[in-house]
Every structure is written in structure tokens, then in C-alpha cells.
Amino acid sequence: MGLAFSLAMAPATVALAHEGIEFHNGQWFDGEGFSSGTRYVVDGVITQARPAQVTRREDLEGRWVVPAFAEAHNHNLQNAWGARRSREMYLRDGVFYAAMMCGDSDSNQAVRDTLAGQDAPHVVFTACISSSDGHPLGMALRSYRETDPEIGADAIHDRSYVVMDTPTDVETKWHLVQAARPDLVKAILVHSEDGSRRGDPELYGVNGLTPDVLPVLVQRAHADGLRVAAHTESAADFAVAVAAGVDIVAHLPGYNFWPGKDASDYRIDDATIAAAAERGVVVIPTASIAEASAKDRERLAAIQAMQLDNLSRLKAAGVPMAMGSDRFTATSIVEYDYLLGTGLFSRGELLRMLSVDTPRLLLPDEAVGCVDEGCVASFVVLDTNPLAVDDAIHAVVTRVISGRMIEIE
Ligand SMILES: [Zn+2]
Known part of the structure; x- marks a missing residue:
């Protein structure tokens, strides 16, 4: 009875689904080049078959x-204030997928x-995990103390991020990770090879997990079907992350040099790069933050030389x-x-990388990062050829998000 009923209802549903928007005389990106043609958008999906009604x-x-486009590492939409402030910037830039890396x-x-x-x-939401003296504690304390000078770490621990100081914390605190309903787990490493940082009051709040916590965390996350992205700063952090089995490295080491450290602390060795390649670990370089964080031109030049060295060998x-x-x-877009x-x-x-690989990294189960038959109808139209003109990706003239054309002032 149920089956007969749903069959009888089917034609009406199908008729509705055959109504769509036509986009003709376009050049469509296939990940390598462009080919001209017409596509239709029906029920939020791209099709080349003309629907009954346009x-x-x-x-x-x-x-x-x-x-x-997609943004694989940001914090702009990580709280309600930021989401209100930055929503339109993302739409304007054509960036319709964005991972918030410390949720x-x-x-x-x-x-x-x-x-x-x-x-x-x-x-794309995350649950952020660090040590009790780790990043982002220092940043959070600074911002909270603007309104409440007395506030302590207790207000931040296991609230703004989950504290895991020992491997056994992984299991006992795991419910806090689950409560965030994350798409990804974010783990913080900051010069995890340098134990002397822990005793230094200057570095309270800017450290990260100890190397023994990470493999246990990765195993636990994978058991729940969650991927792990590691914030790394040193070459040693990168090696710890790859050995622990993380899926994503969220910074290229050496986007800034810590006091007392030099280029040798940030150069990833070839064996670790080979291991990352073999395991398919995805690296998000976030290289452009060097411009924002280097304290002078000489330091920036040293950082950029390091970036070229690491990036060219990774590539x-x-x-x-x-x-x-x-x-x-x-x-x-700035990256x-x-x-x-x-x-x-x-x-x-x-x-x-921007329009195919990154969307697919963020939403591996959805047909994103493509403008072919069956793909999610989220795309942008550019005024000039992005394969021929450097700043073509800045000239977004039409935006379609989940099948809807949107207008931006
Ligand atoms: Zn970040």
C-alpha cells in the first residue's frame, strides 16, 4: 500500500524537479581548462539536460x-559576532566553504x-584541542581581560578549547569534543620538541600538546570517523603530526620564527616530506600570514626563503x-x-587548489569542487580568464550558492 501510494505521487514530484535556471554561453572549468557550453541548475544541482521548464x-x-572557492583555515566565522561581521565578505569573494580552525x-x-x-x-566546524598552558589560551585571556581583568584560565579551559595534557585525557575528555559536533578535530602543536618552554612564564598560554598525546587523539578521532588537522609551528611538530597519522597539517612550519630559533628549526626534512606524500597528508600552507606576523623586512625575507624551500620540496x-x-x-583569496x-x-x-581541491577536502562526501553533471550548484562567474590573468579571481560577477543566484551590494 505504501509503495503504491508513493508511486502514484511520483509524477508530481518529478514535474516540480524539472524546473530550472539556464546558464548559456559560459566557459566551464574542469579542473584543468575551460570548455564552452550551457548548464542548467535544477534543485540545487548542475545538469546538462534541459529541464521541461526554464x-x-x-x-x-x-x-x-x-x-x-573554499577557505581551509580561518577563524572569521568562529563565533556569532564574527559570523555576522564576515558572512558577506565570504559571499562577495565567492568563498562558499570555510573551515573554522578553533571551534x-x-x-x-x-x-x-x-x-x-x-x-x-x-x-566546517572543529573542536579545538590544546594543553592547559597552550594556544589559544594566551590569546583568549588577553581578549577576556579587556572586560574582566580578574578572569583566569578556568573560564577558558574545556570551554573555548578542550584541554588534553596527558594521553589518558583523550578518553576522559572525549565527550567535550563530541559536544562541539565537529566536522574536524583541530590539535595544537607549538615547538612540541622543546620541553623547556613549559617552565617559561613568558610562554604560558602559547604552547600546545605534548607529542605523546597526539597519536592517541588521532586514533580516538578516527574511531569516530573524524579527521584531525594539526596546527604545527616547527619542523619537529610537522614530523610529530605526520607520524601520529593526522590527515591535515594546518600551517606550514616557519610562518614565523620564535625567539631563539632559526631556519634549521623550520626546515622539514626530506624523509618526513616523503612520509607525508605517501600517507596523503594535506598541507594548508597559510603562507601569507608571514606578511602579517614578521617583525621586520629582514625577518620576512628569511621566512620567505624558508617557505620557498619547504613548499618547493613538498610540491x-x-x-x-x-x-x-x-x-x-x-x-x-589573499593566500x-x-x-x-x-x-x-x-x-x-x-x-x-582554491576551487577544486580545497572544497573537496572540506566536504569529502559532497559533489563539490566541480561544475559538471550532478555537481552541487555552487559556483562563481569571473569576468576575465583566470588561467591568463593574475587577479581574475578577484572579479566575481555572478554568484550561485546551492542553486540560488545571490545579489551582493
Ligand atoms: Zn589559525
């Missing part, structure tokens, strides 16, 4: 259609509530990379510009 026809006038249970829920029912980037080894900026006032400026990547390689 409700709107858009002439793309030969412009370039690429999958919506917690309350903030994640507040962001879900804030963005519900509006056109907004798809936020040569075939380590996959994703686009992330970690910039408070910007999106992954594209910065990486293009290194001369290590072609425009095509970077466009693929």
Missing part, C-alpha cells in the same frame, strides 16, 4: 565559470544559529595542498595571491 535564462557572455561547543552552535536561514558560506614530492589564509580581515607571488605555482594549479 524559469530564468542567464547569458554568461563567454565568461568563466569556476566552482565556488568549541557553544560557539559552533551560536554560528549555526546566526547563519541559519540566510545565504552564507558552508562552515615536488606530490604532497597535496589546500588553500587557507588564517587572516582575520580576509579570505583564502592565492601570495602563493602566486612565490612563482612556485601556475595560475591553473592555484585555481584548482
Whole structure:
């Protein structure tokens, strides 16, 4: 009876589904190049088959259609205030997927509530894990003390991030990770090889997990089907992360040099790079933050030489990379510009990273990062050819998000 009923209902449903928007005279990106043609958007999905009813026809006038961009490392949409402030910036830039790399249970829920029912980037949520004296404690204390000078670490521990000081904390605190309903687990390492940092009051709040915690954490996360992204700062952190089995490294080591450290502390060794390539660990370089954090031009030059050394060997080894900026006032677009400026990547390689590889990294179970048959209809139209013009990705003229054309003032 139930089956007969649903069969009888099917034609009405199908008729509705055959109504769509036509985009003709476009050039569509396939991850390598462009080919001209017409696509339709029906029920939020791209199809090449003309639906029975076309409700709107858009002439793309030969412009370039690429999958919506993604941001793999940021904090702009990590709380309700940030989500209100930055939502439109993401839409304007065409960045429709964004991973917020230090989430917690309350903030994640507040962001879900804030963005519900509006056109907004798809936020990839995390649960952030560090040590009791670790980053982001120092940052959080500084900001909380602007309004309450007496506030202590207790207000931040297991609230703004989950504290795991020993391997046994992983199991006992795991419910706090689950409470954040994360898409990814974020683990913080900051010169984890240097035990002398722990006793230094100057470094209270800017440390991270000890190396023995990470493999236990990765195992626990994987048992729940969650991937782990590691914040690394030193070459040793990178090696600890790869050996622990993390899925993603969220910073290229050496985006800044800590006091008393030099280039040798940040150069990733070839064996570790080979291991990262073999395991398919994805690296998010966030290289452009060097510009924002280096204290002078001489230091910046040293950092950039280090970045070129690490990036060129990672690339040569075939380590996959994703686009992330970690910039408070910007999106992954600035990372594209910065990486293009290194001369290590072609425009095509970077466009693929921004619009194909990074969306797929963030949403591995969805048909994103493509503008072909069956793909999610989230794409942007560019005014100039991004394979020929450096700043073409800045000229977004049309935005379609989950099948809806959106207008931005
Ligand atoms: Zn970050």
C-alpha cells in the first residue's frame, strides 16, 4: 500500500524537479581548462539536460565559470559576532566553504544559529584541542581581560578549547569534543620538541600538546570517523603530526620564527616530506600570514626563503595542498595571491587548489569542487580568464550558492 501510494505521487514530484535556471554561453572549468557550453541548475544541482521548464535564462557572455572557492583555515566565522561581521565578505569573494580552525561547543552552535536561514558560506566546524598552558589560551585571556581583568584560565579551559595534557585525557575528555559536533578535530602543536618552554612564564598560554598525546587523539578521532588537522609551528611538530597519522597539517612550519630559533628549526626534512606524500597528508600552507606576523623586512625575507624551500620540496614530492589564509580581515583569496607571488605555482594549479581541491577536502562526501553533471550548484562567474590573468579571481560577477543566484551590494 505504501509503495503504491508513493508511486502514484511520483509524477508530481518529478514535474516540480524539472524546473530550472539556464546558464548559456559560459566557459566551464574542469579542473584543468575551460570548455564552452550551457548548464542548467535544477534543485540545487548542475545538469546538462534541459529541464521541461526554464524559469530564468542567464547569458554568461563567454565568461568563466569556476566552482565556488573554499577557505581551509580561518577563524572569521568562529563565533556569532564574527559570523555576522564576515558572512558577506565570504559571499562577495565567492568563498562558499570555510573551515573554522578553533571551534568549541557553544560557539559552533551560536554560528549555526546566526547563519541559519540566510545565504552564507558552508562552515566546517572543529573542536579545538590544546594543553592547559597552550594556544589559544594566551590569546583568549588577553581578549577576556579587556572586560574582566580578574578572569583566569578556568573560564577558558574545556570551554573555548578542550584541554588534553596527558594521553589518558583523550578518553576522559572525549565527550567535550563530541559536544562541539565537529566536522574536524583541530590539535595544537607549538615547538612540541622543546620541553623547556613549559617552565617559561613568558610562554604560558602559547604552547600546545605534548607529542605523546597526539597519536592517541588521532586514533580516538578516527574511531569516530573524524579527521584531525594539526596546527604545527616547527619542523619537529610537522614530523610529530605526520607520524601520529593526522590527515591535515594546518600551517606550514616557519610562518614565523620564535625567539631563539632559526631556519634549521623550520626546515622539514626530506624523509618526513616523503612520509607525508605517501600517507596523503594535506598541507594548508597559510603562507601569507608571514606578511602579517614578521617583525621586520629582514625577518620576512628569511621566512620567505624558508617557505620557498619547504613548499618547493613538498610540491615536488606530490604532497597535496589546500588553500587557507588564517587572516582575520580576509579570505583564502589573499593566500592565492601570495602563493602566486612565490612563482612556485601556475595560475591553473592555484585555481584548482582554491576551487577544486580545497572544497573537496572540506566536504569529502559532497559533489563539490566541480561544475559538471550532478555537481552541487555552487559556483562563481569571473569576468576575465583566470588561467591568463593574475587577479581574475578577484572579479566575481555572478554568484550561485546551492542553486540560488545571490545579489551582493
Ligand atoms: Zn589559525
